[in-house]
Amino acid sequence: MGISGRRNQEIYDLVGIGFGPSNLSLAIALEEHGASAPEHPVTSHFFERQPEFGWHRNMLLPSTTMQISFLKDLATFRNPMSRFSFISYLHASNRLVQFVNNQDFYPTRQEFHQYLEWAAASLNDQVTYGAEVTSIRPLTGDGDGTPDLLEIEVRGSDGTTEVVTARNVAVSTGLVPRLPEGVTSGERVWHSSEFLSRFRAQAPDDLKHVAVVGAGQSAAEITRFLHDELPHAQVSAVIPSYGYSVADDTxxxxxxxxxxxxxxxxxxxxxxxxxxxxxxxxxNYAVVDADVIRALYQRAYDEQVRGSRRLHFRNLTRVDQVEQLGSAARVVLRSLLDDRTEELAVDALVFATGYDGLDPARLLGDFDGHFQRDAAGRHRMERDYRLVPASGLTCGVYLQGGTEHSHGLSSSLLSNIAVRSGEIADSIVLRRTERELDRTRPMGAASSTV
Ligand SMILES: Cc1cc2nc3c(=O)[nH]c(=O)nc-3n(C[C@H](O)[C@H](O)[C@H](O)COP(=O)(O)OP(=O)(O)OC[C@H]3O[C@@H](n4cnc5c(N)ncnc54)[C@H](O)[C@@H]3O)c2cc1C
Known part of the structure; x- marks a missing residue:
């Protein structure tokens, strides 16, 4: 399906916004539901703003590994028999035997990316790529005037727009890159989410001094990568803590x-x-895998032994000011130890300063006022990942991500996506059944509140 017409007449049971691992996993759960109930499958379509499937492509650095077991794939925890499991992918790629010989629970991110692409390719007919959802609006269909449908406005890469209608949406638009206040990215100042494309746009010889800001996994991985790729460059790691801390995965x-x-x-x-x-x-937060920490420390130590240091760790240090000057950047660093400042001229400054969580309010606009918030201003969430409506809306806005406050630490991670997407698929099917029963119930009989 392309963004050609202005309005698509079909009313989908679900429109998915974003087609990263979360909604890919949901598409699989719905397809597997359809396989078991072919007479009444859930109708769905997904919109993804990237031109093709991609999972954090700018951080697919060589030899970086997954931070979860390969068994926490798109489907296995929900359905170990799924044809979309990582094991099925290995089998289809003729690598299952070698993978087992390799005895490693943590594939490289590049391999996991290939797995996700392989799974996404099977569902191509359900996704429109190069299609950004710009708003979700309520629409009153039949009934008593409370909105029971949603209009989703989608903008294609050629600027044309289309409006699709659905009973439910699953907002799975992912994390939002975060830069320190006042810093904007540019030719020589990058956020980690744009790292590889920015890096590849430079001639390596032009990068003689580079600095990486941050204390988390991405910061450490980028520091290691730059040290490998730029053998003549000075590499500075600007770390707000007293060195990297280990991610506890015991x-x-x-x-x-x-x-x-x-x-x-x-x-x-x-x-x-x-x-x-x-x-x-x-x-998960501001921590680094032990093997990456050890690799970096080992390099710094080897350089110390050789008496030629080019990998520098500036611990307990924060960025005070950044200035982009054509093909260079000037950064003022402040040491938390003695409050002194130091100025560095660098050819590239990378901020691996993390992400903000998914916030559906941007897409919902005024419609956001129809949903409840708690005393801290956060959206109230149903257990089935639906925003709690302030009034009796029958359409559903599901979130995959942005639910750390209600559903805990795995909300923005891959660990639980197979089970979560199964729960969302079940909820959509259950609410549809209840709606259909309500319609056939005689007037005056008790009706469901979902
Ligand atoms: C470098 C990196 C490595 C990670 N590694 C791990 C790991 O090993 N294990 C783990 O558990 N977690 C990891 N994470 C956490 C990460 O959040 C998950 O891996 C995963 O990306 C979550 O999937 P998602 O589909 O919810 O979000 P995303 O993967 O971010 O996908 C969201 C998609 O929505 C699209 N989109 C956004 N807005 C719109 C819109 N308006 N219209 C249409 N499309 C839109 C985006 O283009 C994107 O493709 C990592 C994160 C990063 C940054």
Whole structure:
């Protein structure tokens, strides 16, 4: 389907916004539902603004590995028999035997990307690429005047727009790159989310001094990559903490990403939810895999032995000011130790300063006022990942991501996507059945509230 007409007449059960791993996993869950109920499949279509499938392409650095087991793929935890599992992909690629010989639970990100592309290719007819959703509006269909349908406006890469109608949307638009206040990216100042395309646009010889800001996994990986790729360059790592901290992926800590932890978080007391974050933040935020930390320390030590240092760690240091000057950047760093500032002239400055969570309000516009928020101003969420409506809306806005406050630590990660997408698919089917029953019920009989 292309963005050719102005309005598509079909009313979909679901329109998916974004086609990253979350909505890809949902498309698979719906397809597998259709296979088991072919007489009444859920009708759906997905819109993705990228021209083709891509998962954090700008961070597909050589030898970077997944931070989850390959078994936490798009489907296995929901349906171990799925034809979309990572094992099926290996089998289809004639690599299952070699993969097992390799005895590694953590494939490279490049291999996982190939897996995701392989799965997405099977569902091509359900996705329009190069199509950005710009707004979601309520639409009153039949009934008592409460909105029961959604209009989704989609802009194609050629600027044309199309409006599609659905009973539900799944907003899965992903994380939003975050730069420090006042910093804008440009030719020599980059966010990690644009890293590889910015890097490849430069002649390596022009990069004689580069600096990477941040204390997390991406910062450490980019520092290691630049040290490898630019053998003559000075590489500075600007770290707000006293060196990198390790990501805890030991078994007890890993339990916070279990499907069961979602219920425990969602139905837990405020104190329990606080404890999840207080004790287990270090499973994901501003932490680095131990092997990357060791590799970087080893390099710095080897350089010290040789007496020629080009890898520099500036610990407890923050960026005070950034100025882009044509083909260079000037950065003022402030040490937290003595409050002194230091000025660096660099050919590239990379901010691996993380991301903000998904916020559906941008797409919902005024319609956002139809949904409840808690005292802290966060969206109230149903257990099935639907925004809680302020009034009796029957259409559903599901979120995949942006639900850390309600569903816990795995919300923006891959760990739970297979199970989550199954829960969303089940909810769409259940609500549809209840709606259909309501329609056939005699006047005056009790009706469902979903
Ligand atoms: C470098 C990196 C590595 C990571 N590695 C891991 C890992 O190993 N394990 C893990 O659990 N998590 C990891 N994560 C976390 C990450 O959030 C998940 O891997 C995953 O990307 C979540 O999938 P998603 O589909 O929700 O979001 P995304 O992958 O971000 O996909 C969202 C999609 O929506 C599209 N989109 C956005 N807005 C619109 C719009 N308005 N209209 C149409 N399309 C739109 C985007 O183009 C994008 O393709 C990593 C994150 C990064 C940045």
């Amino acid at each position: 078994p007890f800590a890993n339990q916070v990403f279990d499907p069961g932890a979602v219920d425990e978080y969602y139905f837990g007391t405020e104190r329990a939810q606080d404890a999840f974050w207080r004790y287990h933040r270090n499973t």
